Amino acid sequence: MTNTEKLKNETNRDFAFRVIKENIINLNIKPGIMISEQDIAEELNISRTPVHEALQELSRTKIVEILPQKGCRVSLIDMKLVNEAVFMRLTIETAITQEVCNAASEKDLEDLEENVILQDFYKNSNNYNKIMDLDNRFHEKMYQITDKMQCLYMVRLMNIHFDRLRELTLETGVSSRIFEDHKSILEAIKNRDTDAVKEILARHLNHLYVDEKEIRKKHPDYFAE
Numbered sequence: 001m002t003n004t005e006k007l008k009n010e011t012n013r014d015f016a017f018r019v020i021k022e023n024i025i026n027l028n029i030k031p032g033i034m035i036s037e038q039d040i041a042e043e044l045n046i047s048r049t050p051v052h053e054a055l056q057e058l059s060r061t062k063i064v065e066i067l068p069q070k071g072c073r074v075s076l077i078d079m080k081l082v083n084e085a086v087f088m089r090l091t092i093e094t095a096i097t098q099e100v101c102n103a104a105s106e107k108d109l110e111d112l113e114e115n116v117i118l119q120d121f122y123k124n125s126n127n128y129n130k131i132m133d134l135d136n137r138f139h140e141k142m143y144q145i146t147d148k149m150q151c152l153y154m155v156r157l158m159n160i161h162f163d164r165l166r167e168l169t170l171e172t173g174v175s176s177r178i179f180e181d182h183k184s185i186l187e188a189i190k191n192r193d194t195d196a197v198k199e200i201l202a203r204h205l206n207h208l209y210v211d212e213k214e215i216r217k218k219h220p221d222y223f224a225e
Contacts, residue, residue, distance in 0.1 A: 001019070001020075001023045001028055001029055001040070001043055002022075002023055002026075002028050003019060003043055003044065004018075004019060004022070011050070012044075012046045012047070012050035013050035013053045013054055014054075015044065015046070015050070016040065016041075016044060016046065016050045016051045016053075016054035017053075017054035017057060017058065019044060020035075020040065020051075020054055020055070020058060021058065021063075021160060024058075024063060024064075024074055024160065024164070025160060025163040025164055025167060026129075026132075026167055027164065027167055027168070029074055030074065030222070031074055031075065031076045031077055031164070031221075031222040031223075032073065032074060032075075032076050032221065032222070033073065033074050034070075034071055034072065034073050034074075035055075035064070035071070035072050035073070035074060036071060036072075037051045037052055037055065037071075037072070055072050059072075061157050061158065061160055061161075062075060062078070062081060062161075063075055063160045063161065075224075076222060076223055076224040077161070077164055077165060077222050077223045077224065078161065078223075078224040079212070079223070079224075081161040082161045082162050082165055084158070084161075085158045085159050085160075085161045085162040086162055086205055086206065088155060088158050088159075089155050089158075089159060089162065089205060090201070090202060090205050090206075092148075092151055092155055093139065093142065093155075093201060093205075094198050094201055094202070096142050096143060096146050096148055096151070097142050097185070097189070097197050097198075097201055098194040098197060098198060099145075099146045100142050100145050100146060100189055100197075101188070101189050101192045101193065101194045101197055102192065102194075103145055103146055104145055104189055105145075108141070108145050109186075109189070109190060111141060112138065112141055112186050112189070113186065115134055115137060115138045115141070115182075116138070116179070116182050116183055116186055118130075118134055119131060119134045119135070119138075119178070119179045119182060120179055122134065123176055123178075123179050128167075128170040131170065131178065132166070132167065132170065135166075135178055135182070138182050140152060165212070165215070168211075168215045168218075168219065168222075169207075169211045169215065177207060178204075181200060181203065181204035181207070182204075184196075184200045185197055185200050185201060185204065188200055
Protein backbone atom coordinates (compact mmCIF):
# COMPACT_ATOMS: atom_id res chain seq x y z
CA MET A 1 0.00 0.00 0.00
CA THR A 2 1.23 3.47 -0.89
CA ASN A 3 0.96 5.96 1.95
CA THR A 4 0.58 9.74 1.62
CA GLU A 5 0.86 12.58 4.09
CA LYS A 6 -2.14 13.44 6.18
CA LEU A 7 -3.81 16.65 5.00
CA LYS A 8 -4.22 19.68 7.22
CA ASN A 9 -7.39 19.44 9.35
CA GLU A 10 -8.03 15.91 8.06
CA THR A 11 -9.41 13.55 10.71
CA ASN A 12 -7.80 10.13 11.17
CA ARG A 13 -10.94 8.49 9.81
CA ASP A 14 -10.97 10.68 6.69
CA PHE A 15 -7.24 10.10 6.26
CA ALA A 16 -7.69 6.33 6.43
CA PHE A 17 -10.68 6.46 4.08
CA ARG A 18 -8.79 8.51 1.50
CA VAL A 19 -5.62 6.43 1.53
CA ILE A 20 -7.43 3.08 1.38
CA LYS A 21 -9.73 4.30 -1.40
CA GLU A 22 -6.85 5.67 -3.48
CA ASN A 23 -4.89 2.44 -3.13
CA ILE A 24 -7.91 0.39 -4.19
CA ILE A 25 -8.53 2.63 -7.20
CA ASN A 26 -4.92 2.61 -8.41
CA LEU A 27 -4.75 -1.16 -7.80
CA ASN A 28 -1.94 -1.04 -5.26
CA ILE A 29 -4.48 -3.07 -3.28
CA LYS A 30 -5.70 -5.55 -5.86
CA PRO A 31 -9.22 -6.95 -6.25
CA GLY A 32 -9.87 -10.00 -4.06
CA ILE A 33 -7.07 -9.23 -1.58
CA MET A 34 -7.67 -9.54 2.18
CA ILE A 35 -6.70 -6.43 4.14
CA SER A 36 -6.04 -6.06 7.84
CA GLU A 37 -7.24 -3.19 10.03
CA GLN A 38 -4.19 -3.62 12.25
CA ASP A 39 -1.73 -3.58 9.33
CA ILE A 40 -3.30 -0.45 7.86
CA ALA A 41 -3.38 1.28 11.24
CA GLU A 42 0.33 0.57 11.72
CA GLU A 43 1.11 1.73 8.18
CA LEU A 44 -0.72 5.02 8.74
CA ASN A 45 0.48 5.37 12.34
CA ILE A 46 -3.04 5.75 13.71
CA SER A 47 -5.31 3.61 15.92
CA ARG A 48 -7.54 0.82 14.58
CA THR A 49 -10.81 2.66 15.31
CA PRO A 50 -10.61 5.22 12.44
CA VAL A 51 -9.45 2.45 10.08
CA HIS A 52 -12.42 0.33 11.14
CA GLU A 53 -14.78 3.27 10.53
CA ALA A 54 -13.24 3.94 7.11
CA LEU A 55 -13.64 0.31 6.06
CA GLN A 56 -17.24 0.29 7.26
CA GLU A 57 -17.99 3.30 5.07
CA LEU A 58 -16.22 1.74 2.10
CA SER A 59 -18.26 -1.43 2.60
CA ARG A 60 -21.43 0.59 2.06
CA THR A 61 -20.20 1.36 -1.45
CA LYS A 62 -19.56 -2.40 -1.92
CA ILE A 63 -15.92 -1.81 -2.82
CA VAL A 64 -14.85 -3.88 0.20
CA GLU A 65 -16.58 -6.79 1.92
CA ILE A 66 -16.61 -7.23 5.70
CA LEU A 67 -16.34 -10.97 6.40
CA PRO A 68 -17.38 -11.96 9.95
CA GLN A 69 -14.55 -13.63 11.87
CA LYS A 70 -12.27 -13.33 8.83
CA GLY A 71 -11.58 -9.68 8.18
CA CYS A 72 -12.03 -7.45 5.16
CA ARG A 73 -11.62 -8.25 1.49
CA VAL A 74 -11.38 -5.89 -1.49
CA SER A 75 -14.26 -6.70 -3.81
CA LEU A 76 -13.71 -8.08 -7.28
CA ILE A 77 -14.69 -5.83 -10.18
CA ASP A 78 -18.44 -6.29 -10.64
CA MET A 79 -19.60 -5.00 -14.04
CA LYS A 80 -23.13 -4.50 -12.72
CA LEU A 81 -21.76 -1.95 -10.25
CA VAL A 82 -19.53 -0.44 -12.94
CA ASN A 83 -22.56 -0.04 -15.20
CA GLU A 84 -24.52 1.60 -12.39
CA ALA A 85 -21.65 3.99 -11.68
CA VAL A 86 -21.43 4.94 -15.37
CA PHE A 87 -25.20 5.49 -15.50
CA MET A 88 -25.12 7.72 -12.42
CA ARG A 89 -22.14 9.71 -13.62
CA LEU A 90 -23.45 10.11 -17.17
CA THR A 91 -26.86 11.26 -15.94
CA ILE A 92 -25.42 13.86 -13.57
CA GLU A 93 -22.49 15.03 -15.68
CA THR A 94 -24.59 15.43 -18.82
CA ALA A 95 -26.79 17.95 -17.01
CA ILE A 96 -23.81 19.64 -15.36
CA THR A 97 -21.68 19.89 -18.52
CA GLN A 98 -24.61 21.29 -20.50
CA GLU A 99 -25.01 23.90 -17.75
CA VAL A 100 -21.28 24.65 -18.05
CA CYS A 101 -21.84 25.60 -21.71
CA ASN A 102 -23.88 28.56 -20.48
CA ALA A 103 -22.09 29.28 -17.20
CA ALA A 104 -18.36 29.02 -17.99
CA SER A 105 -16.40 32.27 -17.73
CA GLU A 106 -13.32 33.10 -19.78
CA LYS A 107 -11.18 32.15 -16.75
CA ASP A 108 -12.95 28.79 -16.55
CA LEU A 109 -12.24 28.15 -20.21
CA GLU A 110 -8.59 29.07 -19.69
CA ASP A 111 -8.35 26.59 -16.79
CA LEU A 112 -9.87 23.81 -18.90
CA GLU A 113 -7.57 24.68 -21.80
CA GLU A 114 -4.52 24.45 -19.52
CA ASN A 115 -5.69 21.05 -18.28
CA VAL A 116 -6.06 19.71 -21.83
CA ILE A 117 -2.60 21.01 -22.81
CA LEU A 118 -1.09 19.18 -19.83
CA GLN A 119 -2.96 16.01 -20.80
CA ASP A 120 -1.37 16.20 -24.24
CA PHE A 121 2.07 16.57 -22.66
CA TYR A 122 1.72 13.63 -20.26
CA LYS A 123 0.12 11.25 -22.77
CA ASN A 124 3.26 11.57 -24.90
CA SER A 125 5.37 10.44 -21.92
CA ASN A 126 2.88 7.70 -20.89
CA ASN A 127 2.61 9.11 -17.39
CA TYR A 128 -0.59 7.28 -16.44
CA ASN A 129 -0.85 8.69 -12.92
CA LYS A 130 -0.75 12.26 -14.23
CA ILE A 131 -3.23 11.44 -17.00
CA MET A 132 -5.70 9.97 -14.50
CA ASP A 133 -5.27 12.95 -12.17
CA LEU A 134 -5.81 15.46 -14.97
CA ASP A 135 -8.83 13.50 -16.22
CA ASN A 136 -10.36 13.73 -12.74
CA ARG A 137 -9.54 17.43 -12.44
CA PHE A 138 -11.04 18.17 -15.86
CA HIS A 139 -14.39 16.72 -14.79
CA GLU A 140 -14.13 18.19 -11.28
CA LYS A 141 -13.88 21.65 -12.85
CA MET A 142 -17.38 21.17 -14.30
CA TYR A 143 -18.81 20.65 -10.82
CA GLN A 144 -16.92 23.70 -9.55
CA ILE A 145 -18.21 25.93 -12.35
CA THR A 146 -21.83 24.93 -11.64
CA ASP A 147 -21.41 24.89 -7.83
CA LYS A 148 -22.40 21.21 -7.59
CA MET A 149 -19.63 19.92 -5.30
CA GLN A 150 -21.98 17.82 -3.17
CA CYS A 151 -22.99 16.00 -6.35
CA LEU A 152 -19.30 15.37 -6.99
CA TYR A 153 -18.90 13.80 -3.54
CA MET A 154 -21.79 11.41 -4.22
CA VAL A 155 -20.55 10.50 -7.69
CA ARG A 156 -17.02 9.83 -6.42
CA LEU A 157 -18.25 7.33 -3.84
CA MET A 158 -20.03 5.24 -6.46
CA ASN A 159 -17.36 5.91 -9.06
CA ILE A 160 -14.77 3.78 -7.23
CA HIS A 161 -16.06 0.78 -9.19
CA PHE A 162 -15.67 2.66 -12.49
CA ASP A 163 -12.29 4.12 -11.52
CA ARG A 164 -10.62 0.72 -11.14
CA LEU A 165 -11.63 -0.18 -14.68
CA ARG A 166 -10.45 3.24 -15.89
CA GLU A 167 -7.06 2.51 -14.32
CA LEU A 168 -6.85 -0.76 -16.22
CA THR A 169 -7.88 0.83 -19.52
CA LEU A 170 -4.71 2.94 -19.42
CA GLU A 171 -2.79 -0.28 -20.08
CA THR A 172 -4.56 -0.54 -23.45
CA GLY A 173 -3.13 2.74 -24.75
CA VAL A 174 -6.34 4.72 -24.28
CA SER A 175 -4.63 7.94 -23.13
CA SER A 176 -4.75 9.49 -26.63
CA ARG A 177 -8.48 8.80 -26.81
CA ILE A 178 -9.05 10.41 -23.40
CA PHE A 179 -7.17 13.49 -24.56
CA GLU A 180 -9.13 13.74 -27.83
CA ASP A 181 -12.45 13.40 -25.99
CA HIS A 182 -11.57 16.14 -23.52
CA LYS A 183 -10.37 18.36 -26.35
CA SER A 184 -13.72 17.86 -28.11
CA ILE A 185 -15.70 18.50 -24.90
CA LEU A 186 -13.79 21.75 -24.40
CA GLU A 187 -14.50 22.87 -27.97
CA ALA A 188 -18.21 22.14 -27.51
CA ILE A 189 -18.23 24.19 -24.29
CA LYS A 190 -16.45 27.07 -26.02
CA ASN A 191 -19.11 26.97 -28.74
CA ARG A 192 -21.87 26.79 -26.09
CA ASP A 193 -23.12 23.68 -27.93
CA THR A 194 -25.16 21.68 -25.40
CA ASP A 195 -26.19 18.99 -27.90
CA ALA A 196 -22.61 18.28 -28.97
CA VAL A 197 -21.29 18.16 -25.40
CA LYS A 198 -23.99 15.62 -24.46
CA GLU A 199 -23.02 13.35 -27.37
CA ILE A 200 -19.26 13.60 -26.76
CA LEU A 201 -19.59 12.99 -23.01
CA ALA A 202 -21.67 9.84 -23.60
CA ARG A 203 -19.03 8.51 -25.99
CA HIS A 204 -16.26 9.44 -23.56
CA LEU A 205 -17.73 7.63 -20.55
CA ASN A 206 -18.74 4.55 -22.54
CA HIS A 207 -15.32 3.97 -24.13
CA LEU A 208 -14.38 1.56 -21.35
CA TYR A 209 -16.67 -1.14 -22.76
CA VAL A 210 -14.52 -1.31 -25.88
CA ASP A 211 -11.56 -2.40 -23.76
CA GLU A 212 -13.34 -4.67 -21.28
CA LYS A 213 -12.66 -7.95 -23.16
CA GLU A 214 -8.97 -7.19 -23.50
CA ILE A 215 -8.71 -6.27 -19.83
CA ARG A 216 -10.49 -9.48 -18.79
CA LYS A 217 -7.98 -11.52 -20.80
CA LYS A 218 -5.07 -9.89 -18.97
CA HIS A 219 -6.67 -9.94 -15.51
CA PRO A 220 -9.39 -12.62 -15.33
CA ASP A 221 -8.89 -12.96 -11.57
CA TYR A 222 -9.87 -9.31 -11.02
CA PHE A 223 -13.48 -9.80 -12.13
CA ALA A 224 -16.55 -11.20 -10.42
CA GLU A 225 -18.50 -13.79 -12.43
